[in-house]
Amino acid sequence: MDETLHQLGLGFLHLLTLPNAASLGVGLVVGMLVAVLPGLTLVMGVVLALPFTYGMSVTPSIILLTAMYLSGTYGGAFTSILFRIPGEPLDVPLLWDGYPMARQGKPAQALGWTLLAALWGGLITCVSAVVLAVPFAHFALRFDSPEYFAVVLLGLSGVVALGGASMAKALISLCIGLLLATVGVDDTYGVDRFTFGVPILKDGIEYLTVMVGAYGLGEVLTRMEQGFASPSIDAGKKVETRLPRWREIWPLRPTIARSSLIGILCGIVPGAGATVGSFVAYGIEGQYGKRRAELGTGIAEGIVAPQVASTATVGGHMVPLLALGIPGSGATAVILGAFLLHGVQPGPQIFQTEAAMVYTIFASMFAAVFGMCLLGYFAIKPLIRVLQLPEAVTSAFVALFCFVGAYSARNSLTDLWMIVIFGIVGYLFERFRFPIAPMVLGCILGPIAETSFMTSMIAYQNDWTIFFTRPISGTVMALTVLALLYPAMRYVRRSMRTPRTTVRHA
Amino acid sequence: MFGKLTSLAPYVALCAAAAWLYRDAGAFAAAARPGQLGPDFWPRAILVLLIVVCVCEIVRRLLFEGTARDESAASPTSGGADAQVASEDRFAWCLAGGIGLTIAYVLALDWLGFFVATALYLALFMAVGRYRRTRVIVSASVLGSLAFVYVFMKIVYVSLPLGRGPFKALSVWLLALLGVR
Numbered sequence: 001m002d003e004t005l006h007q008l009g010l011g012f013l014h015l016l017t018l019p020n021a022a023s024l025g026v027g028l029v030v031g032m033l034v035a036v037l038p039g040l041t042l043v044m045g046v047v048l049a050l051p052f053t054y055g056m057s058v059t060p061s062i063i064l065l066t067a068m069y070l071s072g073t074y075g076g077a078f079t080s081i082l083f084r085i086p087g088e089p090l091d092v093p094l095l096w097d098g099y100p101m102a103r104q105g106k107p108a109q110a111l112g113w114t115l116l117a118a119l120w121g122g123l124i125t126c127v128s129a130v131v132l133a134v135p136f137a138h139f140a141l142r143f144d145s146p147e148y149f150a151v152v153l154l155g156l157s158g159v160v161a162l163g164g165a166s167m168a169k170a171l172i173s174l175c176i177g178l179l180l181a182t183v184g185v186d187d188t189y190g191v192d193r194f195t196f197g198v199p200i201l202k203d204g205i206e207y208l209t210v211m212v213g214a215y216g217l218g219e220v221l222t223r224m225e226q227g228f229a230s231p232s233i234d235a236g237k238k239v240e241t242r243l244p245r246w247r248e249i250w251p252l253r254p255t256i257a258r259s260s261l262i263g264i265l266c267g268i269v270p271g272a273g274a275t276v277g278s279f280v281a282y283g284i285e286g287q288y289g290k291r292r293a294e295l296g297t298g299i300a301e302g303i304v305a306p307q308v309a310s311t312a313t314v315g316g317h318m319v320p321l322l323a324l325g326i327p328g329s330g331a332t333a334v335i336l337g338a339f340l341l342h343g344v345q346p347g348p349q350i351f352q353t354e355a356a357m358v359y360t361i362f363a364s365m366f367a368a369v370f371g372m373c374l375l376g377y378f379a380i381k382p383l384i385r386v387l388q389l390p391e392a393v394t395s396a397f398v399a400l401f402c403f404v405g406a407y408s409a410r411n412s413l414t415d416l417w418m419i420v421i422f423g424i425v426g427y428l429f430e431r432f433r434f435p436i437a438p439m440v441l442g443c444i445l446g447p448i449a450e451t452s453f454m455t456s457m458i459a460y461q462n463d464w465t466i467f468f469t470r471p472i473s474g475t476v477m478a479l480t481v482l483a484l485l486y487p488a489m490r491y492v493r494r495s496m497r498t499p500r501t502t503v504r505h506a
Numbered sequence: 507m508f509g510k511l512t513s514l515a516p517y518v519a520l521c522a523a524a525a526w527l528y529r530d531a532g533a534f535a536a537a538a539r540p541g542q543l544g545p546d547f548w549p550r551a552i553l554v555l556l557i558v559v560c561v562c563e564i565v566r567r568l569l570f571e572g573t574a575r576d577e578s579a580a581s582p583t584s585g586g587a588d589a590q591v592a593s594e595d596r597f598a599w600c601l602a603g604g605i606g607l608t609i610a611y612v613l614a615l616d617w618l619g620f621f622v623a624t625a626l627y628l629a630l631f632m633a634v635g636r637y638r639r640t641r642v643i644v645s646a647s648v649l650g651s652l653a654f655v656y657v658f659m660k661i662v663y664v665s666l667p668l669g670r671g672p673f674k675a676l677s678v679w680l681l682a683l684l685g686v687r
Contacts, residue, residue: 055662168563172520175556179527179549186545191534193549194527217608224604227597228635392635393646396628399608404654408664416612424605432516450548457543 008130011359014059015367023060024364027067028371032380034068035075037394041089042072042274043330044215048401050208050334050341051408058342059357063364065338066318069331070365071372073274073311074118078380081110081303090275090310093282097295097302104298108242113300115241115376116249117256117307122369124260124308125267125315130362132268137323137348145459146467148324149452150476152445155328157483158269160438167488169434177442180205181450188454200414207443208337209406209418211330214436216402217419218426220395225427228391241377244300251290255301256308258284263309267316273329274310281309315365322346322358326445330437333444341409514564521560528553603634619669619677625651652684659686 014020027049034045046065053061076091081098094114101110143151156178160170183194184204195201259281266277285305286295295302317332325346327333339346350358402423406415429436460466468474531546531553538544611627618626628647637643658664659681668677 051658051664052662054664168559168566171559172517172556172563175552175559178552179556182549182552186534189534189538189545191545193534193545194530221601221604224635225596225598225601227600228637390632390637390639390642392632392637393642395635396631396647397650399631400624400628400650400654403611404658404664404666407666408658408662411665413612413616413667416615420608420612423608427601453548454543462541462543 004130004134007355007359008363010356011361011363012367014356014360015063015363019056019060020063020360020364023056023064024067024367024371027064028071028368028375031068031071032075032372032375035072035091036079037389041215041219042069042076043211043334044219044398045072046331046334047208047212047216048398048405050338051401051405053338054341054408058339058344059360061338061342062335062357062361065331065335066314066361066365067368067371069335070122070311070314070368071375072331073314074114074122074307074372074376077114077118077307078111078376081114082107090273090278090306092275093278093306094303096282097298097300100296100298101300101303102298106298108240109244109300110298110303111241111376112243113303114307115373116244117259117304118311118376119369119373120256121260121263121308121311122314122372123366125264125312126362126365126369127315128264128312129315129318129365132319133322133358133362134351136319137351140323140348142472143324143348144470145452145455146470146473147476149449149456150467150473150480151320151324151326152449152452154269154476154480154483155326156438156442156445156449157480158328160484170438173429173434173436174438174442177210177439177444178446178449180210180439180443181207181446187447187451188458200412205418205443206409206415207333207440208409209415210422210443211333211440212402212406213419213422214426214429214440215330216405216426217399217423218430218436220399220402221423221427222430223391223395228395241380248300252300252304255285255289255305258288259305259308260312263312264316266309267313267328268319269316269328273317274313277309277313278306281305311369318361318365322350322361323348326448327441330440333440336444510567514567517560517564517567521557521564524553524556524560528557597636600634600636604631607631607634615667617670617673619673620666621651621655621677621680622669622673623667624654652680655680656684656686660684 015024030049031042031045035042046068049065049068053064056064073090077094077098080091080094081102084095084099098110098114101107101113156174160167160174179194181204183201185191185202186193192202262281262284263277266273266280282295282302282305285301286292289295289301289305291299291301313329317328320326320328321332321336323346325336327336336346344350344354344357402419403416406419407413409415426436428434429439456466457464466473467477528550531550534545538546607627607630611623614623614626617623625647628650629643632643632646655666659666668674
């Protein structure tokens, strides 16, 4: 622990250098702006910022993206509470109590509760990341290919189980992502797969083009089909924050504790994320909260629970990313991309080989939590004016960012065609209500899953029971089965209930 | 009945595509070493899963159409957005224009160079997106393109396309003006 604190202290010192501090500041402001604008999602914002990191060194790059990620979980709260426009899907639960509280003439109090929740969620997530990352990495050193396969499978099943849309659609989306990951030259045999004689496909399909196309251009096309018809907003509305008093905070201890735990767990489990954490925390509050009957009428618990949980997922996500090199969400996948672009492979060894960088990132997360809260308290008024920008103008620039971002990676016009293709795919996914996240995660985790599966099969003479007989992989596989069974059971239960309801209505 | 068939279309199309890819994967099965799984195993396993899920969904929609709809609508993270999209007017011509414009932009980039193609793309995109303030359109597209050229070529060091013929000359002149070597 002393060593960890020492490294963290050094991390804070490294953070004081100009590139790191500047990246932190820019990341916080841009993350907040991205979260405020309804047309831009948090993942999209992080994706669009990626090309700017090409010319930077690795530490400021990761600090920039992580700061965006953190402040993005907070910024959307303002539009949810004040204008009933969720900047992000994770802000939707804030509509249910935050907006009613604002309508009761207490917008400053609602924003105060949000700030407090973001501050607590952010601090607890940073502490958990620092405390859990090293033991997690030591534990991961015992991992062999079956364990890696089991963990990746858990992540993939998690995104299917918790993805939100129907399980079949999530599974189809995941399969498409996994198939996209197989395009190109196979690692084990060196054979071309699904290249159809197109030379550029031999290099495979870059998951960044899939992400940028599906999330970025796909969203722009979807909004275009709606005629960029978002209602205009009077952003000059009085925006103030009033922090709650200690005696108001004290009774919310159980809510804060529950939501913190939910957030951290949703962060660590690959596939779950801030949106899932936010919804689950609100749902749990509705079941076990002291004032559960009043939930939805504009009470503090309904604001604090989802906000604490969504911010608390960030540090949780950073743990498997740094310790295993496995991203659990879209935003951490982009951060992994930034690591790889700079020639750094996250994994258990990173805590020995790149300790200074890792702890500077952790230190930047602590600073980012305070920074985003200060920004939210003092500077949100000018920031929120971005809502007055016409949607057609911002969308045109978002589309352009998608192209430049994709082009910058390899200076190849072919990648632009990939963006167009996956932009249309993303639009079709939205149109037919298929979730995009499983496809993207399938695309990212697919190669890791295949390599660890094939290596296990070669090493253990095609004995597939190896995944179930080794203690760690067996436990993880059991969790995977549970994760997949849970929504299936939920569906069966709902199906059994439906006919009875129909009869009653009849 | 027509609505039901339309809702089945994506699953039928995916199933057919998966079956075709499964057959295609047979071509690289030959590379397998004796006693080991071949390079076709993993993609074929995914394709089988995809076909099974699609078939299950088709059957489910044919037999329990109402239930399938209910589940989709009940989804916590997508339900709100779905409902919003369903209730809003659709601007098909706007979408078609946007897609056409985007394809044209990628086609024209190599010819016109980044600056000209981008300025045109931004301006036309805003116009197709039903924005009508000409001054804002012109200034945002020209200044935005210049800013992109400056940031990416001078600061991020990305070699953006210069174009051909007179457009290349224009790009080179512009770069000299911006101090990009």
